[in-house]
Amino acid sequence: MKKFYPFLCLLLLFSAFPKTGKAAEPIQYQNKVDVSIFLAASFPMALNGAYQLVNKDTGKVQIIPPETTISVKKDTAGVTVTYTGFSATSAKGFDLQEVSSTKKIAYFTYETDMRRGASTGYDVIHTFQGNDTADFLEEITNSQGQVWYRVTAAGKTGWVPFMYVNLLDAPSESLTKINNNLTYRGSFFLKPNGSKVEVLNTLGMEDYLKGVVPSEMPASWHKEALKAQAIVARTYATRIRALTSTAASQVYRGYTAEDPRSNAAIKETEGLLVKYGGKVAETFFFSTSGGKTANVGDVWNSNQSYYPYLVSVDDPYETSKYTSWTEVFPASTILKSFGYPATATLYNITLSKTGANGEVRGVTIETSAGTMTKTGNEQQIRQLFPLNNPGAYNILYSNWFDVSVKRETADMSVQTSTGTEAIESLKGYTVQTPQGTVTLDGSGVSIQTSGGVVSSEGSGISEIIVTGKGWGHRIGMSQYGAKGFAERGYTAEQIVTHYFKGTTVSK
Template sequence: MKKFISIIASFLLLLVYLPTDSKASELVNYLKEVNVSVHLATSVTLTANGNYQLSNKDTAEITEIPQGTVLTVKKDSSNVNVTFNGTSLNSVTGFDLQEKISSSTSLVRVSNGITYRGSFFLKPNGSKVEIINILDMEDYLKGVVPSEMPASFHKEALKAQAISARSYAANTLMLTSTAASQVYRGYSGEDARTNAAIKETEGMLVKYNGKPIQTFFFSTSGGRTANVGDVWNSKQEHFPYLVSVDDPYESSPFSNWTESFPAETLLKSFGFTDLSAQIYDITLSKTGANGEVRGVTVKTSAGDKTVTGNESIIRNYFPLNNPQLYNKLQTNWFDIQLNGSASQNLSVQTSSGTSAIGDLKGQKVQTASGEVTLSDSKVSIQTANGVMTNEGTGNITSVTLNGKGWGHRVGMSQYGAKGFAERGWTAEQILTHYFQGTTVSK
């Protein structure tokens, strides 16, 4: 009898020390957590298809969310408001929609039309609600890799993309779902081929001197990648692994391109208020190792303007009506061709009188050294009043840009990786080529 009482006492003592709230232990633990901002709107709906609970960040109050529940999230003057199934909850600092352990995959469909894995922070952001997706790194990559690289690419290229995307994310505190960091389309974007590439490279990172680096990538280099110091405001010596390398096997629709811009578009883009002004000349400052443009000078009848900056700034001065290209020039690696006629008041004195000419370029003139042919429309002429210099072609009606590549061209070319992979290169070989002096390991 004493033994039985002792067993009962031990059992009761055990109960005293058991957790009184087991909900925390039911939550999914993300081994390598990433946070991705996926949606920002005044009103958001989320459909929970899985095992979830809602935690008020002000009060820590927990509310169970039944399977299939539709939550409407709004921001009023001071609170985030969540309504569902006749219930209305408020919190100044927002809510956590937390994934709980389940035998099946839990998913949430957001009103941006995309379904995601993981948990969510329903965060106030000004007058709007920001939805931040919280999930494990490997699950995050499943929504990134096929969104950044076609799943039809060679598997070694997909593996290189997976490792590169993992390394980039590991060095970024808050990710977005756009090309501002990495394109992420959640569970909706997943593909079995890229999921396999992610699994085969699980945990692998690109490292320099043993430390993970932020690996940049882009679509197309145009035959050679860029030094980071030639396209961004970065000190090259701080990034010895982001240097220009050959890209010999790249075959892309963006390897070479041509874009034309009418004079009025450029006048507006460069900030001239008089859109009827004549453009006399446009010159490029090509200071990059491969000829990347870091400055543009526009000479007009309304004055001159010079702009300088990194590749993103330069590309935005040449706007495109093409959302696929993010409505800006493909790269800052280009040459310029000026189109138009010279000012109509150009004329020359001949033995038979005055004759109008369309352009000084190509005209033959007599000098003290003999007859020469002008190679440019901009010339200096000795007159009775001194040396006069004209402004060049006079009336440029449009320009044509001939360029190479698509993207910032720093780091790994995705089409280049495809070309290497098709020629037998492994993912590790591809990455250590694009990121010089690095290694690939867990």
């Protein structure tokens, strides 16, 4: 047996040297997107997964223990991140990176030296403090019978004695819950923004869509409608660089919103985009068209020739409570929208309907305080008729509408050959004046009575009744229309190419 001793010694010596190993790397996302998801002065983030924190000022990397809640706040020095045993501040902010997960995390309970080999005879290459963490790679027992762990952190790989290390299981999937009660996949940039911290969520396109599609369209809808939504949302995100989590771009509610049905629709359309002339198209979508979608030039200040595929098309199958609607506004609301005092009298309101389907691009009101016309794109027109409905963003549903009015009238009567007759207006009546006979037009006529001068027309318009069609800007794909097409056997590609004329769907 003695002839084997040299070989055994060599084996033990070899096992004490560091082995080549690669540190955990930040996840590289395919077709990466960045989404602004949160803005606040201070907030917690509950981390469940494998993450590391990178200081944007210094580049220092800190591996965070699994199931750690970090506190984030904006102060005069920048962004500060703290958790038990750790605190750091960066003027430029922090990258909170999802890293490729090992099976275990080494958590240090006391100051511990990391050495080049698995014994105290090797050089110290890094010192861990209590509450620091590292990725655990393997365990050995050296020739002295001591247990050592090979770990990696901050770009360095070495060996540490086991006695001050706890090994923690790393979750297989990394998820983070933010103070908005939503949970997200991916990585994050904690960015200073004025007196607050803005959170940008970074992840791959397909995972991003998992949080978009069921937030924009019920996951219970027909799969072909969901697939159409996935294709259009993917195309939209490909063109837009500054994505938000709201309807300002497209609604994104992260992992919290995910549903197996919409996830399947996304998977079945993976990578598919809407293209016109071989280039990625601008793909907008909305709730309800009212029977026809709109030309982009009729609702936005856009040159129609630049977007030959964003044109009005028939939308025959949508069934929505917003296909047609009626809203009533007191005169005071419209006066306020135009900047007039509520005490002014509204005499008349007219519309400039220049869109191909009758979309409104201008509104004129005549009042006792003056006459004013306001023109603009669909959103500017809709804002002139504010709704008390946060679900509709507190503005009129669309710019495809008509108006009628209800007038307040004075108590008036005229003497006729057969007696006294009550009337609502003097409009059309003739009166004798020193200059001769004139016909009244009904606008602000005053009459001298024994009790003084009184208005003949009361307080003018008291209510404006608005009847319209559709909900949203009505450009591109109607979501309720897509549902109707899908229920009648149309495929996702057929639905998309119906709403975006002359386009194709491909990777």
